[in-house]
Amino acid sequence: MKIKNDHNLDFALILANHGVSKTKFRINLLNLFYEKESLTVKEVMNKFSNLINKVTIYRALVSFEEKGLIHKVPSSNNIIRYSLCNSDECSASLHKHNHGHFICNNCNQTFCLENYKSPDIKPVDGFYINSLNLILEGYCKDCHLN
Amino acid sequence: MKIKNDHNLDFALILANHGVSKTKFRINLLNLFYEKESLTVKEVMNKFSNLINKVTIYRALVSFEEKGLIHKVPSSNNIIRYSLCNSDECSASLHKHNHGHFICNNCNQTFCLENYKSPDIKPVDGFYINSLNLILEGYCKDCHLN
DNA sequence: CAAAATAACGCAATTAAGTTGCGTTTATTT
DNA sequence: AAATAAACGCAACTTAATTGCGTTATTTTG
Ligand SMILES: [Mn+2]
Ligand SMILES: [Mn+2]
Ligand SMILES: [Zn+2]
Ligand SMILES: [Zn+2]
Numbered sequence: 380m381k382i383k384n385d386h387n388l389d390f391a392l393i394l395a396n397h398g399v400s401k402t403k404f405r406i407n408l409l410n411l412f413y414e415k416e417s418l419t420v421k422e423v424m425n426k427f428s429n430l431i432n433k434v435t436i437y438r439a440l441v442s443f444e445e446k447g448l449i450h451k452v453p454s455s456n457n458i459i460r461y462s463l464c465n466s467d468e469c470s471a472s473l474h475k476h477n478h479g480h481f482i483c484n485n486c487n488q489t490f491c492l493e494n495y496k497s498p499d500i501k502p503v504d505g506f507y508i509n510s511l512n513l514i515l516e517g518y519c520k521d522c523h524l525n
Numbered sequence: 526m527k528i529k530n531d532h533n534l535d536f537a538l539i540l541a542n543h544g545v546s547k548t549k550f551r552i553n554l555l556n557l558f559y560e561k562e563s564l565t566v567k568e569v570m571n572k573f574s575n576l577i578n579k580v581t582i583y584r585a586l587v588s589f590e591e592k593g594l595i596h597k598v599p600s601s602n603n604i605i606r607y608s609l610c611n612s613d614e615c616s617a618s619l620h621k622h623n624h625g626h627f628i629c630n631n632c633n634q635t636f637c638l639e640n641y642k643s644p645d646i647k648p649v650d651g652f653y654i655n656s657l658n659l660i661l662e663g664y665c666k667d668c669h670l671n
Numbered sequence: 672c673a674a675a676a677t678a679a680c681g682c683a684a685t686t687a688a689g690t691t692g693c694g695t696t697t698a699t700t701t
Numbered sequence: 702a703a704a705t706a707a708a709c710g711c712a713a714c715t716t717a718a719t720t721g722c723g724t725t726a727t728t729t730t731g
Contacts, residue, residue: 400698400699400708401698402697402698402707404708404709405708431709432710433688433689434691434709434711435708438709439708442707451601452601453600453658455597455656457603457604457605457718459602459603459688479657481654484655492649492652494647496644498641498642498643498644500661505665505666506636506638506663506669507663507664508627508663509662509663510661510662511661512659512661513643513644513657513660514657515654515657516655517652518653518655519653523651546678546727547727550679550680551679565717566718567717577681578681578682579718580680580681580682581680581681583719584680603689603717605717605718
C-alpha cells in the first residue's frame, strides 16, 4: 500500500483492473487525466517535456479508450481531445456525462458546466448510440478579455 | 425572378443579404447546404467532382461562417463539419439548434434527432458562449448492420 | 457603362495531426 | 527463469488545413 499522489488512488491498480499494462508512462498518464478535465496529444507531450514519443502517446490513448478509461470529447476544431470516463455514467461502450462541457476556442481548455444538465440517453429507431455530449464553445474568462 | 431550384429560394439573394459575393460556385455551395444536413470539405469537393480547388472550398466555408450562413458541428474525429444556420435559432455570433444531432462514426452522415431537445442557452459566470450543441455519436441504420 | 477597387480563385508549397511498419525493450504469463 | 505478449521509439508516410502570390471575376464608384 504505497500510494503517494494527490488523489489517494492506486493508478497501477486501476490500469490493471482495466486490462492495461502498467508502465511508468501509462501510470503517469492516467494520473494526468485526474488533474486535467481533458487532454490532447500535444498537451500530453508538453506535460512530459517531449520525452515521450508522440506515437507512444497516440497508442496509449487508443488503448485507454478501448479499455473504457477515457473517451473522446467532440469539438469544432480538428484536434482530438480525451477526457476521463466517469465510472457512474460511462461504460466502455456507452459514454455520457450528465452535464455540459465548455471548450474555450482560444486556450482550448475544457470546463465542466454543472448547471447544464444533458438529456438522458434514450433509444432511437435504427440508431446505435455510443455517446452523448452536450458541448458549449466560446471563450473562457481569461481568453475573453484579451 | 428566375429561381429554379428544389427549395424555391434565391440563393444569390441570400448571399447578397449576408454580404457574400455571389459567384457561381458559392451559389451552388449554398444550395448544397440546403440539400445535406452537414458537409465536410472533402464531401464538397466530391460533390463538385473535384473541379473546384480545395483552397477555394476552405475559404468559401470560412467566409460563409464569418457571415453567419453556416457554423461548425462538433465531432469526435478530426474532420471539420459545417451545417447551415437555422435563422430561427442561430445568429452570426451565437449558434444553437433546439435538437440533438447524430453523427455516424462510419459513414459520417449527420441526422437531426428531433426527439432530443437541447437545453436553452443561459449565461454562465465568466464564460462567453458562442455555441451550444447536443451531439450523439454511434452508427446509423445502414452502418450498424455491416 | 467603363474604370477602379475589392473579393474570389487556382496553383504550389508548407504546416501539423494522425498513422503504419518494424526492430527493440519492457511487462506479463507460464 | 524462460516464453509470450504488450509497449516503446524511430523513421517514413498520409492527409487535413494553411499561406503566399499572381490571376480572374465580382462589386463599387464616377
Ligand atoms: Mn466515458
Ligand atoms: Mn448556426
Ligand atoms: Zn480560454
Ligand atoms: Zn452511417
